[in-house]
Amino acid sequence: MANEAVGFVEAQGFVPIFDAVDAMVKATDVAVRGVMRLGGGLVAVALTGDLATMEEAVEIGTETARAISNDTVKSIIFASPSHPVSAIANRPGIVDGS
Numbered sequence: 001m002a003n004e005a006v007g008f009v010e011a012q013g014f015v016p017i018f019d020a021v022d023a024m025v026k027a028t029d030v031a032v033r034g035v036m037r038l039g040g041g042l043v044a045v046a047l048t049g050d051l052a053t054m055e056e057a058v059e060i061g062t063e064t065a066r067a068i069s070n071d072t073v074k075s076i077i078f079a080s081p082s083h084p085v086s087a088i089a090n091r092p093g094i095v096d097g098s
Contacts, residue, residue: 004049014043
């Protein structure tokens with residue numbers, strides 16, 4: 001995992017996130033590790049891949065989710081994630097208990 005970047009895209013509800021996931025995996029070669037419920041209706045998707053691909057995927061995902069959502073869409077990329085961030089990305093269920 002040392003050379004893999006980690007990315008997260010967060011939006012209000014599952015529909016914008018699922019639409020974002022669809023667009024990201026069709027356009028890039030990132031691995032979708034899972035979706036997590038963050039509370040208050042917020043949903044995030046965790047991704048892994050090389051940094052350049054992650055930057056492209058997260059941009060596509062954020063724009064796609066924003067296009068169908070009336071709420072804020074947020075994203076973050078970790079070029080060199082710490083072990084705890086890598087653990088969350090690879091097992092997103094540890095955040096929401098699933």
